[in-house]
Amino acid sequence: MVNLTIDNKKIQAEEGQTLLEVARQNGIGIPTLCHHESLEPSGSCRLCSVEVGEGSRAKVVTSCLYPVAEGLVVKTGSERVMNVRRMVIQLLLARAPESEQLAKMAEGMGIRPEPRFKASEDGNKCILCRLCVRTCEKIVGVSAIGFSSRGPQKDVCTPFHEPSTVCIGCGACSYACPTGQIEMHVSPAGDVRTIWGRDFKMAACKVCGRYFAPEDQLQYISGRTGVPVEELMACSSCR
C-alpha cells in the first residue's frame, strides 16, 4: 500500500496505480477528454493535469499517467492546474467551435472562449484526442484510420484520404469520438452504413430481420475467433 495526500485528504493506494485512478476511486473529480478505461492512457489532452510536489519542486503532471508514490502531495485545483485546464479548453474551443459537446463541457467547467484566438471556420470538430485511432488499433485491431502530418496540420484519416480497404464498418471510432466529428450514416432502409467514405452492406438478423452489423464486421469477427459467420448472424436482442 502507498500513502499519499490529494487535496489535503490522506489517501491509500495500491502500488502501480495512477493518480487519476486513485482520485476517482476516492470521489475526487478530475476532468478528462482523451481518457478511456479500455485504453492505455495517451496523455495528449493534458486536461487531467494536477500539481505534485511542494515549493520549488512542485510540477504539473498528467494524472492519467503519473504513478502513485509514498508521501506524494497532490493538488487537483491549484492555480497552475486551473490555468492549464482553462488554456486547454480555450484552445480546443477555438479549434472546434462547432462541437456542441465541447461547448457544453466548457460551460460546465465555467470556461469561456478566448476571443483573441481566431476561431476555426472549417467546420472540423476533431480535437485530436486520439480515441478513435487508439480504439481502432487496440480494441478492434484493424488500424483502418491513423494520423497524417504533424503539428497543427495533423489530422485523423484513412490512408491517402481514400476509402480504406481494411475498415470493417464497425463504427467503434464514431462511438468513441467525444465531439461528434466522425459521422456514420445509415440508409433509410437500414441496409447500408456509410462511414469514412465507404458503404457497408449490413447483415440482417436471422431471427428478427433487423439490420444490425456490417457483413464485413461479421466476417472479421469470424476470422479472428474461428466462429462460423452463420452463428454470428443474430442481433444482440435475439441472441
Place this chain on the structure above:
Amino acid sequence: MTSKIKSFSELKQLQEKIKASRDPQKLRITICVGTGCLAHGAMNVADAFSEEIDRRGLSVKIDFRKTGCHGFCERGPMVIIAPENIFYQHVAVKDVGEIVEKTLLKGEIIDSLLYADPQTDEKYVREDEVPFYKRQTRTVFGMNSKVDPKNLEDYLAVDGYSALAKALAMKPAEIIREVVTANLRGRGGGGFPAGRKWEETSKAAGTPKYVICNADEGDPGAYMDRSLLEGNPHLVLEGMIIGAYAIGSNEGYIYVRNEYPLAVENINIAIKQAREAGFLGENILGSGFSFDIKVNRGGGAFVCGESSALFASLEGRAGEPRAKYVHATEKGLYDKPTNLNNVETWANVPFIINNGGDWYAGIGTDRSKGTKIFSLVGKINNTGLVEVPMGTKLREIVFDIGGGILNNRKFKAIQTGGPSGGCIPEEYLDMPVDYDELTKVGSMMGSGGMIVMDEGTCMVDLARYFTNFLANESCGKCVPCREGTQRMREILVDITEGKGREGDIELLESLAASIKDGALCALGTSAPNPVLSTIRYFRDEYEAHIKEKRCPAGVCKSLITYGVDSEKCTGCTLCAKVCPVGAATGEKKKAHKIDSDKCTRCGACRESCQFDAIIVR
C-alpha cells in the same frame, strides 16, 4: 585495414609502431574538408594540392591529409603546413602552386595568406598563435585537425583507443565513479549528469540494455555534433564503447540527422574499421566484453532530438514523445533500460578515463565542469566552432575569440540554446557561461548554439521566427504545444504586421506560462522561452510594434517604408534595375525616389545601394 587487435599490449605495440613510422619533422599539408569548408570550395583546393604534389613527384616527400572541421569556419578554405604548423586561410585554387613551390619546397611564408588581425593588422604565422585558436581550450575539438576521419591509424597515432583499453581493465562501477566525479553533464541541452544516468541504467532491471548516441542535432545554427561526427568519429565510438561496458550494454545505436550525409558516411566507415580492428564486436581487445553499434538516420523532424521521440523513430513509428514519469533509464527503447547521451557528451568520455574524473572536475565552474564547444554564428566576425572551459565570460567569447560584431556594428543580444533557449542582452555580457547561470537569465545552454545579433535584428521578429519554427516542428500530440504555439505565432505575426492589440503581451505571457506547465515534452515546455525572454529584455520593442505600429530595428515589412536620401543618392539607377515592381524610379545621375504604394518592401534596393542612400523608416 587494421587486423584484429586481441589485447591491450597489442594495441600499445601498434600505436607505438605507427608513431615510430611517422617522422614529426616531415612536410605535411593538412586541409579542412568539413561541410563548412566544402561549401567554400575546399574540395577543389584539396584536389588541386593532390594534383600538384603528384605532378611534381612529391608524394613520398610530402604527406597530404584531409580532415574534418577545424572550427575557424569564417576563414575557410584553410591549410596547415607542418612541421612548423604555418596557418594559411582563405586559400584558393590559384594559391596552390605558390604554396607548394614557396612554402613547402623553400620554406618561405606567403604573407597574403596569413591571418591578420582586423583591428591591428598584425599577422600570425603559426596555427597556435592565431588569436582565435590561442584563446580557446580545444581539448576535445582540437583533435579534429590531427586526424583524417577515414584513417584509423591517424587516430591510433594520437593514442586513440587507449582510454578504452584502460577502461576495460577497470570495473564498471569504477568507471561510473570517475564519470560521476567528473560531473560530466549532458551536452545535448538537458545538462543532466551523465554519470548518474549511467548508474541508473546499470542498476535497472531488464535486458537487453541499450546505449544510444543522439546525433539529431536540430538546433538551427548549431553544428558541433556534425563536426565531431564527421571529423573524429572514432572519438565518439570510443566514448560509447566505454559507456556500454560500464553500463552493461551490448547493443548501441547512433541516431544521425538525415541532413548530415557526410557524418553518416564517416561514422559508417569508422564503425567498419573499428569492427575489423576488434574495437567493436565480440570479445573486444580480449576483454570478454562484446558490443556493436547500428547507425539509423532521422527522417527530418526536430522533435526526434527528444529522447522518447527518438526511441519512437527507432521503433519504426512517428516521432511522438511519451510521458517520462518513468525514466528512459528504466524503460526506454522497446521499454528496456536505455542510456541516451549526446555526441559531445560521448566525445568527452575518453578524456575523463585517460586523465581522471578529478582532472576533469578541475576545469570549469562549481556545477558545470569541463569544456564546451559552442557554435558562434550570426552577426559576428569570426563565425565558427569555439571550445572554452565552462565559466568563460560571454564577452570573451563574443569579442576576444569571436572578433566582435560584423561591420563594426553594435551588439544587441545573443541567443543561446536554440529555439528552446532565450536571448541575452548586453547587460549580461560579463556573465560566466554555464548551465545554471544561463538558466537564471531566462535562457539555457542547449546544444551550444550562440547566435549574435546587432541593432538590425528585430527581437519581435526573432520571437516570431522561433515560434514559427517550433509550431512547424511540433509533433501535434498534445494540445498545449500543438494549439498553443500556433496561437502564440498568430499573435506574434499580428504584432509584426502592425495588427497587435493592447493586452497581447499579457496574453502571450499567460499562454507561455500555461504551455510551460502543460506541454508533454521539452519541445513544448521550452517553446515559450524565446517569447518570454524577448519580452523580458525588449518589452519596449513589443510596445513600439503594438502601440506605435513601429519597428525600431527597421525589419518588419508592414511597418517600414523605404525612401531615398536625395543627398546621398548619385543616380546610379541600380535600385531601379533590381526593383521587381518598378517602385524605385529616377533618371540617371539624378536623385531617385521610391513609390511606397508600389513598394513590396522586398529589400532588394537596400541591399544593392552602394551609397547607403536607401532610408528605412
Place this chain on the structure above:
Amino acid sequence: MEEKVKEIVQGYGGDKSYLVPVMQDVQKELGYLSKEALMAISANLGVPVSRVYEVATFYKAFSLKPKGRHHISLCMGTACHVRGAEFIAANITSMLGIRDGETTADLEYSFETVGCLGACALGPIVVVDGEYHGEMNIAKTTKLLKKLGKKV
C-alpha cells in the same frame, strides 16, 4: 518496383522497426514514395497501411510527390535568418511561383527550406542541385535562378 521494395525490406531482415530506413532507401531508389510503393512497403513489412502513411507524412524527408528536375534548398537556420534568409525565400517564391515543399507544375523546380546546413559562416546559403552558393542576397538569387533557365 515491387521487386525492389521486397529486396530492400529483406535487406533489413523484414524487421518492422526499420520502417523509416526502408522508406528512405525506397525513396532514394524511386525518387519519391508513390502510393503503390507505400502499399508495397506495408505488405512486405507487415505494417498497417495507416502507420506507413502516418510515418510517410510525419517526417519531412519523405516526398509523396515527384520532385522537380532542379532542386533548390534554402537554409532558414537562425544565423541565416538573421542575415536575411526570409527575404530570399520570398524572392524565390515570387520567381518560381512555388512555396516551401512545392514543385512547379512542369516538374522543373522543387523548392524547400531546411533547418540548418551547418555552414553558417557563409550564410545565407542556397543549394542548387547539391551545389552550395554562399553569401546570397536577393539580387544574387535572382541571377542564379535566371541562369537555371527560368524566365522571370
